Amino acid sequence: KTLDFLAEHSELPSGWYIGSIDTLKQAEYISILEKNDWDAIVVDEAHKLGLIGRDPNLRWENLGKIIRKKKDAVLILLSATPHKGKANDYLSRVALIDPSLLEVTNVGALDKVFDKPDYYQRTHNIIVFRRNKEDVNNVYELKEIFKPCNMLAVLIEPEEEESELLKNVTDLAVTYLGRYYSYMMQTTGWKAGKIQSILALLRTIIIKRGLSSPQALVKTFSKLVEKRGRYIELLEQGYSPEEAEEKIAQELEDYSRKLDELLTGDIGEYESELDEEFDRLASRFDKFLDESFREKLEATVDIAKRILAGEIRDSKLETLKRILRLVYQSSELPEEFKDLSGGKVIIFTEFKDTAYYLHKKLLEWAEKELGNRDAVKIFTSDNRSEIEAIKKWLAGKGERILITTDVAGEGLNLQHANILVNYEITWSPVRLEQRIGRVWRYGQRRTTYVFNLFLADALEREVAEVVFSKLYGISISLGKLEPIVGEKIFLSTIKNELLEHALEDRTVGGFIPVELEFKDKKVTLSEMRIIELVTKSAKAFVNAFIAALKKLVREIKLKRIYPSSVEAGRVRNDLRYLTGFEDASEAMEAARNIVLLISEFINAEIEEREEKILLKLKDGKIIDISKKSPETILTAILQNFEVDCVKYFVFKSDKKELFALSEVEISVAEEVRYREPVGISADFETKKLKVWRGKQLLEKLQELLTQALPVDEVYGLEDFLNQIPQITIAANSTYIQDEAREGILKIIENVRKYEDVKKLLRGRSFFFHENPRIKINEPKFIFLSSALLPEAGIVLSNEVWDWTEDESIPIVMNYEGLKGREASRVSGFEHFDVKSVKRDEEGSIIDERIIEVKTKLGKSLSVGLKREEYELARELSDKYWIYLVYGIKTYKPVILAIRNPIKRLLFQKKVAVERREEYFFNP
Structure with a gap:
């Protein structure tokens, strides 16, 4: 579709x-x-x-x-x-x-x-x-984004009959197959490599199916003992005995290659579950098994059937139930295991039939002990179409136990769960890393616990005590949990890499050897080969694996293949030069401060929660702003607030200075690749100039805006405003020298060095490495210091205060004329001072201003309106203007024009009783 x-x-x-x-x-x-x-x-x-x-x-x-x-x-x-x-x-x-x-x-x-x-x-x-989990926590984010992962090995004491079953499986896979090699060499005439491949396949089937569950063992071992298998089938189709043997051998070799890739962990290409593949294979061995082998298989099947019938206790299943009780019913846990309580559990098995076996048993357990059958679900290739429903269920509240296979779970991220149970031995480090990575990943808010279950006898004990102990460091005895679970438990804590304990070096990671030297032979590593080597000598395999791992580390270090570990100071310094922020928390705090500033401007109540900020407006509206990232905060601001395009702001300051807010563009190959806002401050007295970015820029804007008056038009400060183009050009040079040189230009220089080395190796240039064009555009917003405003040229007494209006009106009328508007004074009969209109060529009014003139003797930025003026301003909105006139009786007065002041300015009502004395003559 x-x-x-x-x-x-x-x-x-x-x-x-x-x-x-x-x-x-x-x-x-x-x-x-x-x-x-x-x-x-x-x-x-x-x-x-x-x-x-x-x-x-x-x-x-x-x-x-x-x-x-x-x-x-x-x-x-x-x-x-x-x-x-x-x-x-x-x-x-x-x-x-x-x-x-x-x-x-x-x-x-x-x-x-x-x-x-x-x-x-x-x-x-x-x-x-390159970066690892500790880098994210300690360098980039400065908080615990990735919790630790605790790997646990649970050694389960088996029942007496289970020990016999385990011994039989080990004998079949090791002793019997060891003797079988000589037998096949004598009877088939095949080459050694072909025989070894077939026996490795048979060993894998016996061990993986025999140690999975009694259900899996019965199903596959029963097929192995069938005398009417693939060989008889081919004979009935007309093949000669020799042709039938050769065809089966070829089929087994083909299956061996396919399963090798599948078992190593790369399962994306395959739809079939592993047990289906193994059962298809089992019927092909009928010709190659003698009676003693069949008898051993049949004896093992009988024990497994008794376990299924409930005559023998399934120790591994019972231990799994005790772990689940630990999660959902234990009220007192050691501090380091507090995140176990109430967690969600993923049980991984390699086989679908084992998954169904566990599902049936755990459904019964959940109904009896939790009173909730919905707590347990299964996810295999049979119900893969239900993946979205499974995801939704797993994300929900309450007990959650998901039983799944690797084939079904491919691509299913499981960070809603924090407890992983590997029901069988996970032989391949690649497979184990994949499984852990589905749970121990970004978005995981709890400590991750990985339980690996082993029956403490025969081969399983050796794998636990030698392979898992040495490779994954699971060697710390955990006495605190043993009385609760009832078995021996060993622990290791992983910070970054699965194999970090084997490596004993956390500076290099992100690889798993694909070949090793085993007893003087170079061996390509696959899961079937791992099983073969471990059954021969677990200790020798571990030593060879660690030697290969360390050899690979030495090679990677010697050849300098990976970047070296990052240093927090260097990363923050690089980020500061590239973005203006040293880290994400700095950017988040800056974005948060913008919200606080807005709440102050609009007189809104603010409530801060862990994941969001709530703004409660005067009209009762609540704005919900997510704190997921700085971007989500800024997006919410743009979505919820109207953009006001006032260009000028005048702020209180004793210094004659200007601050321009602009945008820098960095173009590579004539294409703009990066933009960021920058601020430019220019001190007209000291002639000093500074470029502001990132955190410093937002802090500066916050400082200016809290004491600034928004202004739509400025008249009379052209001497300063006309210098902005030169200031911008100078700022461009400053930006390149002080910021870009250690930021973008440094990256370009390193790209150039990369291309130079490649050129020495006959390579052609690929990445653009010419210096980019860096340009600070014309400022979008201008902040002017109040120190630039002129004071009145005369000192007026209180008795002649009203005359100042007569001094300001001509200045306003002149300004209106310069802008092509017709102005008339109406203060004698209206609650405002000047009416101004602009007409088009046909005489129609295209702009109308109702202007209230306020004379400023000093440099104050305060604005006052009488009740009648305030009501009129609210009624007329965008038509209503306040003109603040500075510097009357000077050769260069200044006008600050503010449109719709009720919207722009946060007026506060003030009621005052005024005492006035009047003197008059009445003839």
Whole structure:
């Protein structure tokens, strides 16, 4: 339906378009993407666009083609693991940012040209930027945006019969298959690599299905023991025994490659659940299993069936229930686990049948113990169409327990939950990181808890105590929770990276090795290979993995592939030069102060809450302003308040100065790329000039506006106003020297250095790196100091005060004439002083002013209206003007003209009783 809609539009309507990488890489979507011009392209999980060996995968080929073609679009690639241990794979993504690299060599050979420290170093903070969760908290935002993540290993003491089941699974996967290799070499005549691949697949099936749940074990192991499998099926179709064996072997090899990618964590291309894939595979092993193997499988199935029948306690399921009680029924928790209480829980399993098994059992538990069946839901490929309903349910209030699989959960962000349970062993670090990342992400307001469940016997105990302890640092015994859960619990706290404890170095992260040296052999790392290596020797695997990790760290540091860790001072300094603000909190505080200033101007009540500001106006209207970001505050102001375009403001000051509010434009290649407001202050006495930006600018405006008089027209200060063009030119030079040199010009210089290094490697220039054009435009608002206003040229006594009107009226009449208006004095018979009109060529009135003239002997900015004048001003609104006249009896008087003063000025009513003495003669 979506595709049909998109196909109907040759040019898509403007807006944001969001789609998964694996959907958009398809040919029918690629053609739609190609037809449209894009302003920006943002790719999340960008590490999925890369190489397989030296050949690009389909995502890089198809989406990369669009990216390279739309060179004018802003491109942002996002990844938590940008480097997977292969230089050419990493550089293939760099080449999407800078396609000119592909003009030097093909994508598979980029490492032969650009895998050099000098090149990598020049990419830092130009096309490659890096920050981790601690950087966000401690450097950029200065608050705890990302809470910690607690990884827990729960070692569950199994029942006696469960221990027998675990031992059987381990024996089948390790001892039996070890003997089986020699048997197959003797009986099949196949090459060693083919046999190893088939046995690795069988080992994976046995371990992953056997250790998932009794439901999964019964289903798959029953298929393994069936004597009427794929081999018999092929014989019945007319294949010879040799042909049937060869065909099955080829099918298993093909499945092995497919599952390898699927199990490693890259599941976006596949719709089938893992148990469906495994069950299809199980029937293909019928020819290769002897009677002793089948007997062991059957004995294991019998134990699992007894667990399902309730004859044997399912220890892992019961421990899961105790964890849920801890979340929803425990009133007293240790301080570091307070965020467990009342949290929302995600239970991840690799298999759909295990998910249904858990769903059935937990529904019964929730109804009995919580009195709420709606607390538990399942999300698999079967009900993927319900994703929006699941999201809404998860975001709601109350107990929430979601059971899901990786295939269904792909792309489902789960930050509303803060408790994750991995029901089976998560063998792949990539898969584990993906799962944690769905919960421990931006928007998570609680500490995250990741429970990894292990039955403390045989293979599972070894994985917990060796692999999870060493790789993820889960080694701190947690005695506080053990009495509540009833099992041994171990803890580690993660600040940034999943593997930071193994690495013992938090300065470098964002990668997971893809190959390692194991017993003098180079081994490509996949989940099936991890299982194989761990079953051979968990300790040797961990040592090899950590060695590969540290080797990769050394290489990344030596080649300077990643930017170095950021320093708070440097970041704030750079931001200050680029934006005028040192950090987001400074910008937020400035925006908040604007709201406070507005409330003061309009005499509104203000109520501040954690996430919003409420303005209560005099008419009862309430304006709700979100504090999500500075932008949301400014947007709310523009949406809720009328824009008043008064150009001049006069503020109280003893200094002869001027302040102009303007806008600077920075143009690159004749296109304006950046604008920001700037203030220019000029002191006419000291001849000093200053440019104001960001925080300082808003603070200055707040200071000026609280003591300023808004004025529509100014007459008589031309000597100062005429200097504004020269002041603006001088300010432009100051801005370039004091601000842009350490901001935008510094970035351009670093781009130039990047292009110079690339040129040495035969690369063609791609990024624009000429100096931009920087221009401060004509000021939009002018603030004039009251010190610029003239005082009256004479001192008048109280007895002749009324005569000052006679001195001011001619000044006003002259001004009106200069502006092409016809003015007449009406103060003798009206409650105002001058009526002025402007006519068009046909004599029709196009502008009419009712003017109240106020004479100012000093430099005061106060404005007073009598009751009759106030009522008239309110009635006439935009037709009513106040002219403040300064400097009567001087050679250069000044007029400040204010339109609609009732709207512009916050008048306060004052009632006074005046005592007057009069002397008169009566003949």
